[in-house]
Amino acid sequence: MGVLDGKVVLVTGGANGIGRECALLAAREGAKVIVNDLGAGVTGKDDDSPETAEGVARQIRASGGEAVSNRDSVASFTAVERMVRQALDEFGRIDAVINPAGIxxxxxxxxxREADWDAVVEVHLRGAFNVSRALVELFREQGSGSFVHFTSTSGLIGNLGQANYAAAKMGVVGLSRILAMEGAAKGVRSNVIAPFAWTRMIATIPVTDEASAQRVERMRTGMRAEQVAQLAIALAADAASDVSGQIFAVRGNEVILFNQPRPIASVARGxxxxxxxxxxxxxxxLKPKFTDLGASATVFPYDPV
Structure with missing residues (x-):
């Protein structure tokens, strides 16, 4: 028995990295899986992927599971509607979407460049809207459904050189919060995960000094995609029906709950x-309460557990 027995799960970006591990684990936990991946590289342009959505689906089927593949882009609402239709045609329902697709x-x-801003926002934020909007009415009608979106500490904390990515990922946090609030009465849940994991995207981060080299090496050896997948699958399960509207991070074997913006100090003058x-x-x-400009390495200066 698995935590997703009888469920149908759509996994975007499912050919590599976190998406691949989520698709494989969902199947091992009993779900029927729609493995979506455009098959592009980390910039969204080239086709350097060593795996494909069909390759992952084939692996699931070879292990006795049920899976189909899809190569549409999450950046297109029409394409996402095709994913949903494919899932309904193949398996009759959808119970959760796990959405780590990104560039x-x-x-x-x-x-x-404006084009680089637009491309990242289109995939991450518009993509999160597309998969959510294409499924939210279905989830509300069936009285259940889980969105597992992905954010990043690049937005939650900050990271040099990633303004486009940070802005898009913080937009996903806001979207997830509203999905959770509006869906609460209908059994629709939404949470976000900020993953620390060695993936193709992380491998593109330039190493400019010894500190960044050490940080990247810690991620490569101590923070793996399959560790992130464990939480994503748990959040998709019915047993997490009381977990919604939250921001988590996974760092190695740590599961971290982030706070959310609330007033921390005020001053008044009559x-x-x-x-x-x-x-x-x-x-x-107010200055003693200001948040500093440190990146995530200053918040998490210790090796992963």
Whole structure:
């Protein structure tokens, strides 16, 4: 018996990395799987993938599971509608979508091309909208459904050279929160995971100094895609029916719950503020509570568990 027995799960980006591990684990836990992957490289342009969606589906079938493949793009709403139709035609229903599909087009913001901004936002944020909008009414009608979206510490904490990726991934956090709130009365859940894992996308991060080299090596050896998949599958299961609207991270064998923006300090002045009093009093009073500009390595300076 698996935690997804009898369920049907759509996994985007399922040919490589986290998506592949999610698809394989979902099948081992009893789900019928639609493995989606466009078959492109990490920039979304070339076709350097060593695996394909059909290759993963074939592996699942060879192990006694049920799976079909799909090569449409999450960036197209019409294409996502085809994925949903394929799942319904093949398996009669969909119970969860696990959505790690993504690309990177890194660059410092003052040098970022408009095309690189658009491409990343289109896949990550528009893609999250597409899979959510194509399924949310179905989930509401059947009284159950789980969205497992993916965010990044590049957005939650920050990372140099990834303004497009960070903006898109924080948009996914906001989308997931509203999906959870609006779906609560209908049994529709949504959560996000910020993964620490060695994948093709992580492998493209430039190593510019010894500190970044050590960080990348920690990710390669201690933070693996299959560790992230464990939480994604758990969140898709009925046993997690009371878990929604949350932000998690997986770092090696750690599962981390992130807080969400809430007021942490305030100042008030009975006669109102002026620019001068704000500069002289308010901002100085609030400074001890400011969040620093450190990247994720300053928040997680220790080796993965």
């Amino acid at each position: 990177l087009r890194d660059g410092m913001f003052h040098k970022m 006669d109102g503020w002026t620019p001068e009093t704000l500069l002289g009093d308010a901002l100085n009073a």
